Amino acid sequence: MSGTAVKALLNESTTVVLSPGYEGANIGTIIGFKHVNYLVEKAVIEHFRRNGLPVGRLYEENGLGFDIVDIDSRLQTALVVDDQASIEVTPNSKDDARELSFKVTITVERDGAPKKAVASKVKAVLRYDENDVRMLRRLPVPEGLERFVTARIGGSEPGAEVPAVTEQLISGGSAESDAVLEQLLAGKNAYGWKFRIPYPFVHFFERLQMSGYLRLMEEAKHRFVDARGLSIRKLLTEQNWIPAVTHSRVQLLDEALLEEDLYVVYTVDNIFKNLLYTSRLDTYVVRDGRLVQTSTGTITHAYGVVENGKEGRLVTFDERVLSAFNNEQA
Structure with a gap:
């Protein structure tokens, strides 16, 4: 059978x-x-x-x-x-x-x-x-x-050495700065945070599963625009603009485990015709003093206006959106 x-x-x-x-x-x-x-x-x-x-x-x-x-x-x-x-x-x-x-x-x-x-x-x-x-x-x-x-899923080779971090997060807690994040974000048009993997994100007792990474990808967009002064609520209130996704991909490269600290880095890669932009999402854990990459992903975003619940149309980026995505002063 x-x-x-x-x-x-x-x-x-x-x-x-x-x-x-x-x-x-x-x-x-x-x-x-x-x-x-x-x-x-x-x-x-x-x-x-x-x-x-x-x-x-x-x-x-x-x-x-x-x-x-x-x-x-x-x-x-x-x-x-x-x-x-x-x-x-x-x-x-x-x-x-x-x-x-x-x-x-x-x-x-x-x-x-x-x-x-x-x-x-x-x-x-x-x-x-x-x-x-x-x-x-x-x-x-x-x-x-x-x-x-x-x-074992994946099997990333250990990467760069990183400084020791002594601060402890509780399960589900997050932080926007530490020495490892500073190293990961240096010189990049990116936003990142550290996140202690909680039980609701895992399956088979201990592994961060694909749905957890998708949740982090969605959260990364929200955190990124909020950090750049263009929160989702702000653009909704002022212009009725909402993020819209046309393409997403997530690949697991190694296993991330319950109660490990996961470093999440969201990097803007390209802007196309003031209508779409692509970003990369990379996640890491620290093991034996070295970075181990556990996933990588890409997402393509636009902004749209939605009326009557489901009638949507895309809009072109204005100067403040472009400035924020390029990490420039508006």
Whole structure:
């Protein structure tokens, strides 16, 4: 049975209809990029279930934790809270791949016709839980999945030495300055902070999961513009402008663990035609006095005006926005 299930998982497409989470409707009734990616993740998990390999059972019986390690999504049409989104998951793992790969397409109805809203590429691994205290028994890995099993996600080489930091954060706490941050931000058009990883951000007891990184990516945008004097509330109040995301990608490079201090750096890379700008998000932990990068990501933002809940249009950046993004005096 497992051989048939694995063959279907790796070769057959599935389609599921899902509704966005109401929590994600923070732009009128439009769903933010984070919750769009949550839908993508949910559809891939449903793909496993429909092919007889539910991700919960893979952990309970085989000690294999399902982890998305790369999610790359392009948003072509906004999703709204009332959408019944049709989501197709198509496997496309190469024969020698060590990661499970999928193409995910989200389609919604607009004006009585189907319209492609999101195109995503997803990579996942099955992380083996070696803890014999938690996993008292394990069945063998289902035949055909062995090459996607890993003892550790990523494996970044230790980077630069950093100064010792003695200040202790409590779980979920953050700080905007210390010697490590100063080193990470030196000479960059960037904003950063330190964040002690709390329990709500992790899964399988201790690992920061993809959804946690997506939450940090969203928070980074808010912190960055607030630090530059253009908070989201300020532009909403004064001009009815709201950030809009057209593309996002997050890649896991190593594991970040519960109650580690995570250094988050948001760097502005490019501004295109005063309409879009791209930023990079990099995260690090400090181990044995050296930086270890745990993730990298990119996000493309615009500003838009939303009326009647979902009617949106993009706007061009004005001088104060451009000055803030370029870290210049307005």
